[in-house]
């Protein structure tokens with residue numbers, strides 16, 4: 670007999686097919702699924718995490734569950750760490766640690782990470798270098814239970830450390846915006862005042878769909894750009 674959550678997972682799969690849902694279309698809420706399939710919240714969650722694991726759906730923290738789009742991942746929207754991103758661009762990544770601190774989650778951070786206000790977080794600020802030259806300035810908040818301050822190793826990739834602690838980052842929701850860094854940020858990045866920069870805010874989640882980090886990264890506008898493959902509706906390029 671298959672487990673109850675596996676039955677629910679296959680009914681969700683079937684539902685996606687029958688309703689011809691497209692990548693990034695929203696699925697019904699947890700509550701609706703509980704009612705439709707007559708199961709507990711735990712079973713719905715187990716079914717969704719099974720579907721997340723196989724890439725059929727993805728979760729956006731605080732928003733809902735959406736139909737996955739594997740072909741987009743293959744076309745340049747792959748989730749990477751700074752270290753992997755730089756390596757794929759032909760640079761050697763390194764960092765200069767500017768700050769590591771124990772802080773309580775503010776209203777904004779607690780909302781983004783889905784934790785109580787005041788929850789202890791590890792805040793890490795690093796100047797991120799490519800071939801030894803400034804590329805980005807990055808501040809990350811990770812819940813201290815996931816990565817306590819004293820266990821952060823500044824010489825290693827943060828994502829590698831999260832993965833070895835059982836929190837491999839597999840999904841993220843990002844906002845990309847234009848910013849003009851302030852004078853301290855300009856100095857660190859090695860650009861003149863008024864220079865353009867790209868700021869990427871990322872809330873990243875692990876396989877269980879739990880948000881594990883909020884990161885804000887300011888990239889030098891003259892050294893960094895995004896390349897994204899896009900499709901019309903669901904057709905191949």
Ligand code: 16G
Pocket residue numbers: 749750751752753754807809825826827828829869870871873882883884886
């Ligand atoms: C990237 C991520 C950032 C993550 C960091 C980990 C973006 C926009 N942001 O900079 O969220 O914390 O990589 O890098 O890509 P690391 O594993 O090399 O320390």
